[in-house]
Amino acid sequence: MHTARFLHTNGLRLHLLDYGGDGPPLLLLHGLTANAHAFDGLLAAGLGTRFRVLAPDLRGRGASDDDDSYTLADHAADVLALLDALRLARVALVGHSFGGLLAYYLAATHPQRVRCIVALDAAIAAADPRVRDQLQPALARLGQRYPSFEAYLATLRAAPYWGGWWDPLLESYYRADVRRQADGSVEPRPRPAAIAAVIEDVLAQDWSAIVRAVRQPVLLINAPGPYGPPGAPPLLSEADAHATVALLADGRYLRVPGNHMTMLYGPGARAIVKAIMGFLALDGAAS
Structure with a gap:
């Protein structure tokens, strides 16, 4: 169970x-076009049993306010202000995809606020322009209107990155993704222009320097399954994940089942939660 709050x-x-x-x-930072409910699979797998879990919608996603600026510095300032409002001096961060890159950025620029990081499929290779092309099927839904939520779900179930796989917990995630209109139609909340601005700012960063500046313990969890039908490449390969771990002062790697999206549910989620428990206990954050 959770409480929904606005700050x-x-x-x-x-x-x-x-x-x-x-x-x-434990602060959870979601992916590029996602929202806080992206982590429902981790909570269902038991993540909330030993931590105070907090999951915000980043600016312009979910039920959070939209804005005119979408740099990493903007997102970091939002997170720091949120921690101040909650009177939290230092937290462990769990970030998926863009949320993992944001976690690296926060750890490098505000090290006193970050205890450790669990990065889910987040590595320097994610800031490569080629990844933008792989993400196009996920970005294609933005700026579109669908006649009903059911029609929206049907479109998403057929998306190549799910590869015919589906979990019922995805419904809460996608319900939080849309704005309902008076006629029953729905539109995804993230604006295409805002997401494009996020991508351009990510591509402009010197990620090697940022990752090298991270001194906190980092566990990079990678799901290198096909991001699409059988035979499709992963969004983040094992080799690319290891390349980022090699730059970290205190980094370690773990492979889990699934792909960039399915890892957050079912067997992938259970493996992730088990790994988080062990990692944070080792770091002392669970004591």
């Missing part, structure tokens, strides 16, 4: 899922 921070109203708990704080 006014950094000039925006940010939406937050607060799962409560008395354990150490």
